[in-house]
Amino acid sequence: MPRGTHHPRGRRDEVDKHSYDGDDGEGWCLGNCLASLLQWPVMLAAAIIIPVFGITFIVMGSIYIDSCKIERYVPIWLIVQGVIMLFGDSSFHSLLLLWFIAGNVWVYKAWSQNPDYAHYWFENGCNMSLFRVAFWGIITLDVLFGVSVVVAVVAFFLRGCRR
Numbered sequence: 409m410p411r412g413t414h415h416p417r418g419r420r421d422e423v424d425k426h427s428y429d430g431d432d433g434e435g436w437c438l439g440n441c442l443a444s445l446l447q448w449p450v451m452l453a454a455a456i457i458i459p460v461f462g463i464t465f466i467v468m469g470s471i472y473i474d475s476c477k478i479e480r481y482v483p484i485w486l487i488v489q490g491v492i493m494l495f496g497d498s499s500f501h502s503l504l505l506l507w508f509i510a511g512n513v514w515v516y517k518a519w520s521q522n523p524d525y526a527h528y529w530f531e532n533g534c535n536m537s538l539f540r541v542a543f544w545g546i547i548t549l550d551v552l553f554g555v556s557v558v559v560a561v562v563a564f565f566l567r568g569c570r571r
Contacts (some may be wrong), residue, residue, distance in 0.1 A: 471510030
């Protein structure tokens, strides 16, 4: 029954006691504070990593666009991922997640084939600088993504805690 509906004195107190309008004050502050403390490091890391990586990805992918024969999509992925990181709109969550997964597949597939860094023009070659940026960038993004998921789940449960 909606809060504030007229009831006899005893019945209304009972209804109000069991109603919930958002903040009951018990455990809410502690849960919210812990959730915020967990989220701050991730948000700070993302605020630093995303622009730096975005610019680095665009520059390296553009300079070495034809320098990774082992997997020609690695420099393209770097450029597009860099643009997404700098200017991306989060309204296409599914597409962004698929592009991120595709980057993982391309980079780890090339890494598993042991690229020839000395001869990037060979069929199994890739420029060492380009590949290192892609490889360590994707590992960093994977870790940041995993930590973000864990923190989001923990924060969700902490914000919902009640005594």
